[in-house]
Amino acid sequence: VRHLLGIKDITEQDIQLIFETADQFKEVLNRPIKKVPSLRDVTIANVFFENSTRTRLSFELAEKRLSADVINFAASSSSVKKGETLLDTVNNILAMKVDMIVMRHSSPGAPHFLSRKINANIVNAGDGTHEHPTQALLDAFSIREKLGQVTGKKVAIIGDIMHSRVALSNIFALQKLGAEVAVCGPPTLLPKHIGELGVKIFWNVKEALQWCDVANVLRIQLERQTGKLFPSLREYAMYFGINRRMLDELNKEIVLMHPGPINRGVELTSDAADSPHSIILDQVENGVAIRMAVLYLLASRG
Ligand code: CP
Secondary structure (H helix, E strand, O other), X not given: OOOEOOOXXXXXXXXXXXXXXXXXXXXXXXXXXXXXXXXXXXXXXXXXXXXXXXXXXXXXXXXXXXXXXXXXXXXXXXXXXXXXXXXXXXXXHHOOOOOEEXXXXXXXXXXXXXXXXXXXXXXXXXXXXXXXXXXXXXXXXXXXXXXOOOOOOEEEEEOOOOOOHHHHHHHHHHXXXXXXXXXXXXXXXXXXOHHHHOOEEEOOHHHHHHHOOEEEEOOOOHHHOOOOOOOOHHHHHHHHOEOHHHHHOOOOOOEEEOOOOOOEOOOEOHHHHOOOOEOHHHHHHHHHHHXXXXXXXXXXXX
């Protein structure tokens, strides 16, 4: 495998190898000296055509912990603004002797398109509403860390499934690892054919919470919605928002996850997001080890 374009394209064995490699890097990250020489002489460009906090910084940190040389490109301050194409942009970056491209783009399939045109490893850091593979890997890795295994666990993905690349990559990853997956949200935010992916569907958030071991809560992606928002944010918060009382009243262990950024007061209240049920910041921590593992494994396969 030369690229990580999506979870759909990789096997359960690939995921387990990434997890075992991430376990080792997590140990490194807990040492006083967090750096290893594994990617010395490898140059990586983080090419972001969409905004990011966690993914971009986490990739950059992962690359630096592996001793790679790193350059960062943000479309918003680049010659893309003067009309330069995606392919020209990336070919110009590669002409500077760059080995790997980590790319986020608003168009589904953009990294797949590039993978057919260029001779460098590509890691998809999120392509529109399609996939966000490293997010799904760090999510499943965090469930494994918290609950011992992913196999047999019930995971409810709650929120704006329609516009979410996190949802699709999570469904693929969790099912490959043997979890039962459900989605929950208002009908306007669930894709019409989502049932064909073999997921259970809930329209009632309390029923979804009763059913699951893990609730992975997603935000409403306002930036991907056209026309009038239905339900409105206020209606969404009223019918699908999760608060601490709802979690406590379940009278069972439940793991609360969110890929970030959180719209506090919409999909999660602060007392839920910051509660002992939450592993949201563990997900962020694990993102660095997972991305180190992905970059290391891709670089070692050339
Ligand atoms: N989870 C995630 O992709 O966050 P960012 O958009 O901040 O990278």
